[in-house]
Amino acid sequence: MKKNKRSSLQDIADAVGMTKMTVSRYLKSPTKVSEDTRSKISAAIDLLGYIPNKAPDLLSNAKSFSIGVLVPSLTNQVFAQVIRGIEEITEPAGYQTMLAHYGYSPEIEEKRVEYLLSYHVDGLILSETIHTERTRQMIKMAGIPVVEIMDINHPPIQYSIGFDNIKASFDMTSALIDKGYKHIVYLGARLDMRTKLKLQGYTAAMTKRGLTPQSIMTDKPSSYSLGAKLIVKTLKDYPDTDCVFCTNDDLAIGAIFECQKSNIAVPEQMAIVGFHGHDVGQSMVPQLASVITPRQRIGNLAGETLLSAIDNKLDIIAKDRVFDVGYKINLGEST
């Protein structure tokens, strides 16, 4: 089943009685070889079935026309949209995306960065601002452009594109307080950096307005069912609660479903708020209050920045390495 090795340029060349150089030329710029040769090589390729080989490209220091994209999770729709945004830019420019995920762990991220660099990607997009020391060292050694996305609270390695999670969370909390809520509880899952930043913003807003911050945190991964569990726990631990601010939409939607099951009126008895503005939440009844973040735009900008950096076109932006895309507060129908 697997004996006959795939054919190389040499095999094609032998078949037509020429050198592989000529075959190489045929593939890269057909007009550089004679009409006659062209058709002979074409026939030989049809017969023998040539599959391109990336190995020599990597071996020489040629551009690989591939970029590495690292996201924490593939099940998280937020990143699916970011990826789409990236590829909208990089695909038309001829770059292949090498995608990997690291389950929110800096150690796994390190392994993934090594993996991507071992394939000589021309640039890297990371979804995190926290990295291991070796991750940073490898990136520096590789000497390729890097764009960090999603949060802009840490100084970037090179460029960063995202929004201020602390401020977003602060603003949403303030808006909820303005609307009259007094007992707002923050629900956090998967204790990654962004969850912590949002808690920080929430806490600051509550404290500033003389209210007591209260939170329920778990390191379990987010899911609808976890949202359901957390709202139950909230009602038990903090019976006065009139609003829950969830670290993401999945938790919030799960919480709403649970309230619907238990006949708790949303928002009359319980206001529920999420983060990011997922499609589900925005389409559902009641429409979920959420911090709407421009995921696709982040992807677009990350792609553009990376490509510009790869092409050394970034002297101008060099001073302005952090790009804030902002966010929008939507109080929806669930508050």
Place this chain on the structure above:
Amino acid sequence: MKKNKRSSLQDIADAVGMTKMTVSRYLKSPTKVSEDTRSKISAAIDLLGYIPNKAPDLLSNAKSFSIGVLVPSLTNQVFAQVIRGIEEITEPAGYQTMLAHYGYSPEIEEKRVEYLLSYHVDGLILSETIHTERTRQMIKMAGIPVVEIMDINHPPIQYSIGFDNIKASFDMTSALIDKGYKHIVYLGARLDMRTKLKLQGYTAAMTKRGLTPQSIMTDKPSSYSLGAKLIVKTLKDYPDTDCVFCTNDDLAIGAIFECQKSNIAVPEQMAIVGFHGHDVGQSMVPQLASVITPRQRIGNLAGETLLSAIDNKLDIIAKDRVFDVGYKINLGEST
């Protein structure tokens, strides 16, 4: 910013006054070099920061310990779960996943297959049974194991793992008819093969029971909002409708939300049914009726089958190349 080339084994070797062969030995099996050399090389690597290089591996015909996984879409949660299932098996076995998507297009799939093969993946998992001629030829030439997943209605290239979309759709439709629904409309989006197979099963069941199959099809990609639009169109085009069978959960959930907005009682006035059994649908109120498919299990089995084939352990299964994982009909609360 990008002058200093990353260091090669030769650079490390030069730094400690040895040949790169010794450095190579140190990396692969440290005990093969002397204690003294070991610490010197280790120090040099720390200083110069060696990043592994896949190029020579690819160039020689060494196993790459990578597998290619092709999914139609990353935004589709179904495939996110399949991927998780695959990696649960392949990661611990030391294989890296090279992931690519092709937007339901056989032509793009062809490009992606070429891309993956150009990186010498050891095996391939495809989410489709329809491929271009060149895709098939390349796979044959490459001589690597291939597993096709999701549907088992077409004879596989080598192995296939999934379920019978026609039968699943037939069974669900029959169950709906049994429950008393008479005017069931099928809603289809993104007219890929599986949508068509499901329509086929639906049509067969309706016809068999003396009912008139009616469908609304669009080639737009599935989304919640499309589900909303389609239910509106259904009510206009087929006012008698008492049940809609959607080609996937996204459409169904969008339809339910729309009904909730328009005060159409689900299921009393309109029953709504989806396909796959997404978390959202299973958690929501009312719980969505759906064909529950074992996505993660498909991934697990695909991973296991592929690894076995890579290790040439599949003489036994060779006769039994199609694996049916089945499905479950859940009539939920939305019927």
Place this chain on the structure above:
DNA sequence: AATTGTTATGTTACAGGTAACAATTAAAAT
């Protein structure tokens, strides 16, 4: 003292495509 065994390291060759330069041939210009 001569032989064998062991350990550590070195040498050579190879995988496949392409840049850079060289060579050949035919056609065009003097």
Place this chain on the structure above:
DNA sequence: ATTTTAATTGTTACCTGTAACATAACAATT
């Protein structure tokens, strides 16, 4: 007829790690 130019193809060298084999140095055994 001779030189110039253009078009086409060939040659060489290179990128990097490792398998396979070779060698060196020294310890252990007879």
